[in-house]
Amino acid sequence: MDDSVLLRFLNNGLINVGGEDTKLEKLSQAAKDLAGALKKSPSKALSFSLIAFDPEAPEGDPVVVEALAALQARWTTYRNTFSSTPIAVIRAMLLDALMTAAGDDERVGVCFVASARNALPLLHADNERDIWADVVARIEAQVDIRAEAEWSTPASIAVAPMSYDLPKIAAPSVTAATIERTEFQREMRAAAGPQYHDPQNGNVQTGGNQYWPQNQPTHWVNEFGRLSAAAVADAVDAAIAEIEITQPDLAAPFNQLAKSVSTYVDDTLKSVSAATAGLQRRTSLLWWKEALYSPTARTSYRELPVTVAAAHMALDLFNQVPLFSPASVAAFLGEVVLRLPGTENGEDWAIRELVTEAQDEASLAPLRSAAADLVGAPDGRGPLLALIGHPDHAKARGEEAFQILTGVPADARLDPVAWAGWIFRELQASKAASDDSPAKRRARKG
Incomplete structure (x- = not known):
């Protein structure tokens, strides 16, 4: 200024x-x-x-x-x-x-x-x-x-790309096998003919192919093919059976990848939820307005006396919105109250009568509980909630003390719309006064 x-x-x-x-x-x-x-x-x-x-x-x-x-x-x-x-x-x-x-x-x-x-x-x-x-x-x-x-709800939501450090994975290790050459040689000799010449032992019977190619070539080819194929196949099978392949341990890298993906998805969902919180909140409030059902009274507002319903509406709205709410929220509350039967004639009540009703009405116990949690017993100037939340306190019901403790003139009157707005704003003010969260503080300038 x-x-x-x-x-x-x-x-x-x-x-x-x-x-x-x-x-x-x-x-x-x-x-x-x-x-x-x-x-x-x-x-x-x-x-x-x-x-x-x-x-x-x-x-x-x-x-x-x-x-x-x-x-x-x-x-x-x-x-x-x-x-x-x-x-x-x-x-x-x-x-x-x-x-x-x-x-x-x-x-x-x-x-x-x-x-x-x-x-x-x-x-x-x-x-x-x-x-x-x-x-x-x-x-x-x-x-x-x-x-x-x-x-507010942003027009778009920016999500950072996923960051993941690729682990170093060792290559698979292969242990090669070898063919038993002596046995393989013996079997191939057996496939080649009836005997072979050993320098020390002379001619040695192979016990295999009984034909020589020059004598009976057709029979020899048949036997040679059969016996040599079996020898080669057995040698290959034996060598393959002895090959060892050691795979790297992928459990740890895959677990880390799963955790990173899970964290990224969780953070993304939180970002989306936070960005659309305003829209979700407005949608919930519209549902509440149309349903006209009190979660604290567990009944339709239409089933309650109009001043009691107005008090419940104030508490129910307070429970649905954050501390920082635009001024239009109180106006929204007034429009909801106006949907109640009995508000069309503009009748009003003395504020002290409304406080007494809030102190005694059985269904308004949740309001008294919330008030007691937010505000201490009457001691010096304070909100109406101090009287509502502590109805048994010595100064909570005194007619002479009412104006001293609240600053509200004895003849002041409110209609249901104004009464609901009054309670809602006092709940907000009391919450602001009792909330010591550092997150609520503004960054200092300069």
């Missing part, structure tokens, strides 16, 4: 530091200290926001006390300037701190915007409304950039 939040509060006559720039600088330093506290503990964003919204914030609230301590540390004599507890100054400091912290941590932005969308319609200070509207719009636009990225 061109002007700081503190300066805009000053220019609108909402705070007065006697026209001294040094005092405004002290306020700015205290606001930066509070922003630093938010960065260290984003869970404070919800309580900071709820006090910042309320011109009638109680002086004894823990957030007010913390902000006064920060102011005291930077401006020891601030009490000489203000005749009473400067709630307007505290609220301006908190808003400035929230805006600064939201620039570094989008969880703070989610928490602030969700809370603001509930509280601003009830804000009676018209001279502040433009400042709030501008800050909320700017932070919401920043959060929506992240949300739209998580909900």
Whole structure:
């Protein structure tokens, strides 16, 4: 923004530091200290926001006390300037701190915007409304950039080629065999004729071919072919039988290849799933809208009282969407609620009555459980979920304590659409305030 939040509060006559720039600088330093506290503990964003919204914030609230301590540390004599507890100054400091912290941590932005969308319609200070509207719009636009990225579906999905290091595989080894020459020679002699001449022993009978080629050539050829073929075949068969071929061990390389392929396919499927998550989410929401069935109540929304159904819808939608969701999701919820019978007449209920119903209605036990997990028991300014999630706490049902603990005027009323939106946004804000995952932090600039 061109002007700081503190300066805009000053220019609108909402705070007065006697026209001294040094005092405004002290306020700015205290606001930066509070922003630093938010960065260290984003869970404070919800309580900071709820006090910042309320011109009638109680002086004894823990957030007010913390902000006064920060102011005291930077401006020891601030009490000489203000005749009473400067709630307007505290609220301006908190808003400035929230805006600064939201620039570094989008969880703070989610928490602030969700809370603001509930509280601003009830804000009676018209001279502040433009400042709030501008800050909320700017932070919401920043959060929506992240949300739209998580909900988008790319036109194409790039998948890296598979990388695989080919293993070194040894070549097969062959152990050659040899023919037993003496036996082979004996058999070939037997095939050649009835006898052969040995220098030492003279003529030796072969016991094979009984014919000589010059005497009976036809018979000799027949016997020679038969006996020599058998001798050659036996020699070849014997040599082949003794050949040994050792194959390389392919088990390890194939196992590694199978693992690499499996990992590649798994990573590819994850990439596709992540890229199409937005489309899958939208498809699931459309099914939910058309079915009008509550997974938490395990019945049709049409079978429930309209305000109870609206509360279930808020919880069911919260369970289906991620923390970073575009503003259109709350509008989608409103359209689903409008499909319920009983919403056409525009009837509304006191917010305190709706909270009491949420505390007592048996079917809303899942909402109470979720609220208790996200928000602690009422202690200082907090969301309606603190009362809903801890209905037996001493301060959860007190009529006088209701406005002090929530900042909601006793006469404030909501219709089912607004009630569902309120619960959904409080669930989102509470989740943002309680989620300490580093993955939710934005990378710092500069």
